[in-house]
Structures are given as structure tokens and as C-alpha cells.
Amino acid sequence: MGYSFIYFLGLLGYPMHYIETIEDLKPFLENADYVGIKTVKGNNTLEGFVSGMLHYRPRLIRFFYRIRAIIVRLLGIKQEPLPDMPEWLPKDPPMLPCGNIWFFTVRRAIQDRFWVAQCPNDRHLTAFVGVVAEPLWGELKTFHIVTAVRFKHWTGRLYFALIYPFNLILVDRMAKNGAWK
Numbered sequence: 001m002g003y004s005f006i007y008f009l010g011l012l013g014y015p016m017h018y019i020e021t022i023e024d025l026k027p028f029l030e031n032a033d034y035v036g037i038k039t040v041k042g043n044n045t046l047e048g049f050v051s052g053m054l055h056y057r058p059r060l061i062r063f064f065y066r067i068r069a070i071i072v073r074l075l076g077i078k079q080e081p082l083p084d085m086p087e088w089l090p091k092d093p094p095m096l097p098c099g100n101i102w103f104f105t106v107r108r109a110i111q112d113r114f115w116v117a118q119c120p121n122d123r124h125l126t127a128f129v130g131v132v133a134e135p136l137w138g139e140l141k142t143f144h145i146v147t148a149v150r151f152k153h154w155t156g157r158l159y160f161a162l163i164y165p166f167n168l169i170l171v172d173r174m175a176k177n178g179a180w181k
Helices: 016-020 023-029 046-054 059-075 154-178
Strands: 034-042 104-110 114-118 125-137 140-151
Touching: 016 023, 016 034, 016 125, 016 140, 023 104, 023 114, 023 125, 023 140, 034 154, 046 114, 046 125, 046 140, 046 154, 059 154, 125 154, 140 154
Parallel strands: none
Antiparallel strands: 034 140, 104 114, 114 125, 125 140
């Protein structure tokens, strides 16, 4: 797969090698301008990991969304106001396509294997976030949080460049929150 961004956290193709073996994920990764992977180990189930990851809501997230709102306005990107997060976060994440959680729409999921959702389809970019659960031994798993982005417009590249540092911090904290039961 020809990604224009080289993913971090891998030696000799790992963890991308495991992710590329899952045929159902290829449509989300193909033609991506950016693919990022955060890997964490834990003993949670896939559903528990996704739930814990998306329920991570400290002040830091509210702060990042305030900064994001300013960036979006400056770039002229239309943004609908987000409702309160508790309204969008069911206890158990949806595992069927078209299910919604937070501002994500589930596109594909297989219990105990992977979960992929799409951010709202904007004119500037298309973004997917996924979690792949790689079994290790016993209940221990490696969770790969995959972010894939396709830019549609120059504002998408600029927007992503501006939010990228915040995204790194946020994904790291969300991953740690979801890893353990």
C-alpha cells in the first residue's frame, strides 16, 4: 500500500503488517494520505476498549475542541455544534454499520477483531478511526488504533497539520484509558 506518511511504532513493518492482513480494513486504508498507528497492550475486550477510549473526557478534550473550533472557523469549514458528549456516548459502542457514537459513524466491525468508524464527511477531508485487537495470550491483546485520512481540499491538509499535535496527545490518552478492564 502506498501511504504518503510513514507510520510510527513499527520495526520491519510491524504493526502495519498485522493490520494489512485483515482484508476488511483495506478499503479504509487505500489511497490514504496519512495513516497513523498508536499501539497499546491491555486485557480489555475490543468493545470495552472502544468504549473506554471514547469515554475519555477530561478537561483536556474540551480544551482541544475549543482550539479546534477556532481553527475550523478560520479555515471557513462548516461545523455543526456538537451536543453534550453524554448524549452521544452509549455505554456499549455500536458494532453494526451505520451505528453512531460520539460524532463517529461505524462503517465495519467484527466482534473481538476490529472496529472502524468514519468522522463526519466534510468537504476538506475524509477520516477514519479504527481499533484492531490482536490477540497475544490469555486475555492480553495488542490494540492498534489506526487513523486514516484522505485530503479532499488544501484546507484539509492545513487543518490536519494544525490539529496533528493535539491528535497525537489525545489518541495516546484515549488508548491508555481503554486498554485495561
